[in-house]
Amino acid sequence: MTGLALTAVAGLLIVAGCGFFLAGTIGLLRLPDFYCRLHATTKCDPIGAVLILTGAALLSGPEISTIRILALIALIVITSPTAGHALARAGWHAGHVPWTREPGNEPE
Amino acid sequence: MRSALALVLVVVLAALMMAGVSQLPPPGEADQAVHRHVAANYLADGVEEGGTGNRVTAVLLDYRALDTYGEVVVIFAALIAVLLVRSAGGPRTQPPPRRVPVSPVVDQVIRLMTPFIALFALFMIIEGHVLPGGGFQGGVVLGALMILLSLALGPDRLRGALHTGALFWLRAVAPLAFTVSALAGLGLVGWWFALPEPGWMREFALVLLELAIGFGGAAALTGFFLSLEEDIHR
Numbered sequence: 001m002t003g004l005a006l007t008a009v010a011g012l013l014i015v016a017g018c019g020f021f022l023a024g025t026i027g028l029l030r031l032p033d034f035y036c037r038l039h040a041t042t043k044c045d046p047i048g049a050v051l052i053l054t055g056a057a058l059l060s061g062p063e064i065s066t067i068r069i070l071a072l073i074a075l076i077v078i079t080s081p082t083a084g085h086a087l088a089r090a091g092w093h094a095g096h097v098p099w100t101r102e103p104g105n106e107p108e
Numbered sequence: 109m110r111s112a113l114a115l116v117l118v119v120v121l122a123a124l125m126m127a128g129v130s131q132l133p134p135p136g137e138a139d140q141a142v143h144r145h146v147a148a149n150y151l152a153d154g155v156e157e158g159g160t161g162n163r164v165t166a167v168l169l170d171y172r173a174l175d176t177y178g179e180v181v182v183i184f185a186a187l188i189a190v191l192l193v194r195s196a197g198g199p200r201t202q203p204p205p206r207r208v209p210v211s212p213v214v215d216q217v218i219r220l221m222t223p224f225i226a227l228f229a230l231f232m233i234i235e236g237h238v239l240p241g242g243g244f245q246g247g248v249v250l251g252a253l254m255i256l257l258s259l260a261l262g263p264d265r266l267r268g269a270l271h272t273g274a275l276f277w278l279r280a281v282a283p284l285a286f287t288v289s290a291l292a293g294l295g296l297v298g299w300w301f302a303l304p305e306p307g308w309m310r311e312f313a314l315v316l317l318e319l320a321i322g323f324g325g326a327a328a329l330t331g332f333f334l335s336l337e338e339d340i341h342r
Contacts, residue, residue: 082217093208 006058020048027063033099035093042084070081146171157196158305158309165237169317173289173301179244180282180321187279187328210260218260223283225253233322237314243282243321250322251329258333267334270327279331282324 005052011031020043086107133140148164150171158166168176231251236242260264270276277284286301293302303310 032212077223082214085211086214089211089214090208 006012010055010058014053017048017051017053017055020044020051024048035088035095035098038084038088038091042081045076045080049080130213159307159314160237162238164240165242165314168242169237170301170303173286176321177283177301180286180324183328184280185285185338187331190332190335194338203285215260216258221259222253225249225256229253229322230325233318234315236322237311238320243261243318244325246318247322247325248329250326251333254326254330255333258330258337263334263337266330269328270334278323278327280324281320281327285324287322288315289313290310 024041024044028037031037031040053069053073057066060066060069122250154166155161156332158170167251199261229246232241232246232249233243236246253268290300294300296304303313
């Protein structure tokens, strides 16, 4: 891949990652209940940050820092979904009822 | 009404801050008061006198060791206060509530990540006198790992381990180490907190101090968590 194409792909990855962060943040602010907001925000790190870091790894090329970026990606892919899972599980065991459109079940 | 009050408050605070910021000297100007006092000496002699290439560490553990002493004493005093308030309530009256079992996913991931987190914390503590980082930061990472483990394994296993033998004294290790450093400097060199003479001895003393700050901070953080956790369930 030529340098220009590589830069373009890396830029697209980074912009796409920022898009996931934007969507996740809007979801955190606008969605009605705990589970929906968690659903939105857990897309930020595992997808958004990994896309941005992949773009950064492409830009940095064959360097020692690229290995660090790959290690960061592995860390995020392992820990972030686990945190989301633990939060949802804790919410369920604490008795949070998922929001529905039925009357009498207003968002918090 | 409330938003009008908030607006007035924001405008007043912003005006105060802008007034303060507008009086700041231009960045990088060498003849300002803050740069003419002791900073030049730190930059010139910090590596030689501080025993490390990192001048921030030289300020933290040598030139301003008394301030750092105060900081570790504050952390220790906070732990003592929490323990005192906790013990004033008497022993636990109700049986501990039923715990939600930790999910197998979380359990496996914690087991997988624990060695890496511990290694990172130790790296921050031991390399802290050369690189950015140090005892305080590494100690917080280590304490967070302890809290994570107590959430995964149940706090009673950790509580049992931390209340026995030498680990009990870990909470006080940072103030104790600084006291020893102050007295050793006074006795061996002639002034408080002076580091011993050959360069490698200075570096060794710095590593010991960072280790004391790190492990003392981690033990204090774990102590906070265990006390408050016990308190919730009473």
